[in-house]
Amino acid sequence: MTPAVSIENLQKSYGEVVAVKDVTLDVQPGEIFGLLGPNAAGKTTTIRCLCTLTKPDGGRVEVGGVSSIEQPKAARRKLGYVAQEVALDKVLTGRELLQLQASLYHLPKQAAKERIDQLLNLLGLEDYGDQKTGTYSGGLKKRLDLAAGLLHQPEVLVLDEPTVGLDIESRFVVWDFLRKLRDAGTTVLITSHYLEEVDALADRVAIIDQGKVIASGTPNELKDRLGGDRVTLRIREFTPAEEAEKAKAHLSTLDFVREVIVNPAQGNSLNLVVQPQSNPIGPIEQTLSELGLPTFGISQSRPSLDDVYLAATGRTLMDAEMAAAGSRDLKAEKKQAMKGS
Template identity: 50%
Template sequence: MLLVELRELNKSYGPVKALSNLTLEIPKGSLFGLLGPNGSGKSTTLRILCTLLAPDSGEVIFAGQNALKNSREVRSKLGYVAQEVAIDKILTGRELLQFHGDLYHLRREYRDDRIKKLIECLGMSKWIDRRSGSYSGGMRRRLDLATGLLHEPQLLVLDEPTVGLDIESRSIIWSLLKELRSQGTTILLSSHYLEEIDELSDQMAIVDVGKVIAKGTPEQLKNKLGNIRVTLKVQEFSNLGEGERVRQLINHVDGVNDVVINNFQGFSLNFFLDDPAVIRLVRDKLESEGFEIFTLSESRPSLDDVYLQATGKTIMDAELEVVSTRDLKKEAKQSMR
């Protein structure tokens, strides 16, 4: 059963197209991971779902309701934890939770009981009555998460919840998310941390330039690629022409799948095998054509490989590429309401 359906969402910021016919289905009770590099459209998707932003076109269905038309009702059923921690530094953590409880119209006894539970669950008791301006990044993130959970939302939307966090805070948040999932809360988690999505999500989608480029369970996506991932270099510093020649040679070896040149990693070649014996055939083929192997490494396929296969670059490379073109000031203005 689906809790959320995003249908052909389009959104542009001036000339920049943030979402391009993005379609996504989130099953009820799942912990759904949205993976993609910064600037891929994850935050825009979440803001539209949370009724903070109207799409240029497309539909948002939440629990069978049109979220664009019944926004107030939908808001009461979801909890949103934005990428930027949003707290009032003058208030104490407890005052901030009480404030949010009142904005969700919770009865006082229930609100205070909920706050007590969240303080305990998120390990906030030692500092919750201090002004939140004195909190560390991890404390602020935990408090922010608590505000999103205060009203027991059907859907918890988390935008990059563990960016820049210390290990303790990250571990507490991961444990809480697992517990919430086991209790039946649907969670939509956006992240560019591969291991976070891999560890936590039971369904996921990879987003790139405003589109979903792959979806399924993390295992399904990785298994589609093969059992073994191979990274091969014929020289320390190769070039595109040489990489292309090697790619064509390897492509003809039986048992080799999805050969991709990684332009960002010295034109190394990435491919997948089901049978480890195929590596011998690859070596023979290259040697017969006069190529020496500089490095060859084997590993289990990761979600980064899924992204690499779909886009020709790793998530980190995609982010580095985006960093030079992003106008963070402009984006901050766009996210302002």
């Protein structure tokens, strides 16, 4: 089957800055695909190349077998694009914006009218359709933007950070809607730097870091590949370092424990990687009590996508985020994005 989206060896630089070094990924029809990575990893640039907003320096980008580079117009017909920043004309009503969008996609008038009513209903916007979009809340704006992206029934809906800046409730509305969309056969490609979003939503994931795909598969595959469960142990609320080191020395000798890391950032808590399906809590607590140490808190979990990211890059997504935030020149990036080429 032709992949819904196929990207191969994509490269894109803005002057000196390499935004996308080498991205290769396939999105299958009818799945939700998550592109996960910290800010400035190259997610948005990848999306911009896909949606014909930017010309890549190299590589292949196809939507349903149609090249975004060689046949941009045919590719645009197959794509719906929902940008991170909702750009609505605040003077227009929701319905007027959708009418404009319908004309840009050349829908016949009557079909457009029916389709607009249908989408306003589906997204719970029927009471707001005739209000100016300037009066909308963030959640309503996003929903209208979703409606606009879906007006022409695209094969692939692309959403750049679909829930950034949304309240929890709107976030769940968007998630639910994207699942319905997938179930109806539309392919959904999202970018996100929220682990839980990708974990909850995506059928398959590509983790992208510094312009490269560093891991891809289903969230479960990625976690299983990593192997081992995680145990987080706090001896005291704030454990003295020597106590933590002592516990570490003893816990490392247990046969089901693969690795013990002391995390000074969290009051010297201990992070243990243990063999899956072992029952580690009892023996760990026992070891501690033999050492005369208390247990403030202990929990066991499967590895998260953050652990996948950590294993691949040696830093957590949060750390990467902070580092990127410090080094990023947002103004220059915006200028580049406006230039488009």
